[in-house]
Amino acid sequence: MPLNRRIPEATVARLPIYQRLLLELVGSGTGTVSSEQLAAMAGVNASKVRKDLSFLGSFGTRGSGYEADFLLSQIDRELGLDHDWPVAIVGIGNLGRALANAPGFTSRGFRVSALFDVAPELVGSRVRGIAIRHLDDFEEEVASDPPAIGVIATPAADAQSVAERMVQAEIRAILNFASRVLAVPPGVLLRDVDLSIELQVISFHLSHRHEAGAPPAGSQLAMGPVLGSLGLAHIER
């Protein structure tokens, strides 16, 4: 068991998929699960599942498979979902509200700790029990319960200034849903999501579907929304 301490990025990108599947399986009482089953559910092939899981350690039992709840706990640990990550969301429009309510934002490791907007009619109302604060009070509010992750769901024009205030407030990781390339200093982890990139990838495949009948390579395991960010987004030291 060599246990490489460097997990390939491609594997990291798939761990959340396995995590979610295992959550469902454990929830519905599954005891053990094979790489074959996981692979079918994830839409990948079984050796990829085994290879991915082998980077975490040897948690399977030959002849029977993986114990679902134990495997889940190992993946959670590897993904850092056994920590508590307070998440602040700025921009409580439709998208911000959707994020605040998304199961993935409110369970297993993540806790929506603060909501901000500038619209007077929003400030003071609550989403899932959390009061929306005015962005003017951002620094003050986050001081008491410093968020680990900042989510930007503002109009594009406001995104950069929000990012700067997040950085100023010592937030080390930013998830950016605004369609705007952001500059952040080295040391800040920035990831951009563009909701429409998948639409364009679909458009590509639709308009090429007649040429050469090969199934699109990314079909089963989709490459998700991607948006370029200024090349500054790495974790320091």
Added chain:
Amino acid sequence: MPLNRRIPEATVARLPIYQRLLLELVGSGTGTVSSEQLAAMAGVNASKVRKDLSFLGSFGTRGSGYEADFLLSQIDRELGLDHDWPVAIVGIGNLGRALANAPGFTSRGFRVSALFDVAPELVGSRVRGIAIRHLDDFEEEVASDPPAIGVIATPAADAQSVAERMVQAEIRAILNFASRVLAVPPGVLLRDVDLSIELQVISFHLSHRHEAGAPPAGSQLAMGPVLGSLGLAHIER
């Protein structure tokens, strides 16, 4: 100019990024742009940009760069954004509304052609001028203006049945935002987006930031939300 007629999937995933950057550049009056500039904005390196663009043809001018508007038109053509793709969105909650209003869903190739929900208080109201119809009328409504792409933004529990109705209605491509693995027949292009996957990837990097100071490989150009889908999602012939 060999002009490989098979564009790597990794390149296809980046074309929307270049597309969006070029839109901005053209909008702000830029005439020519170098691979170096595009690379800096996209957060990738210059040879990757040149390699990516070379799959579309030789559109650059040595010594000066690429003519922004011409390059944009070539990328649009390659991505199929010169077609008109009617998009039907089912589930007009916060997420559905956010999608209906997203710039990427309403410009360049895409046209939100129909909105569906089951909530009586929503049916009849309009989002960006498009009336929300009751899901019961789905088949009838889409018959008159058949959507090329169906977007599922419903609660997880409803996603599968919506997918089946879309397939029945001859929709060949589905973009699924529900956190639920969907089964679709071969021939239907299915892509899943999970809004929280990036959050988990961030969590991974945050909780590993102390070990070995290497910048996370996916930092500059983020791998986006990904969710496994049942292995059925390919375009036929």
Added chain:
DNA sequence: CTTTGTGAATAATTTCACAGCG
């Protein structure tokens, strides 16, 4: 007899480095 874990083989992607064109 089943299913994991993993080296080895293959394939895809990225990066390098430079010839060649404007």
Added chain:
DNA sequence: CGCTGTGAAATTATTCACAAAG
């Protein structure tokens, strides 16, 4: 000269195939 376009090299990711464990 400056910058593209692209083979070749390096790196990363996937798949194969099978020995070993339960």
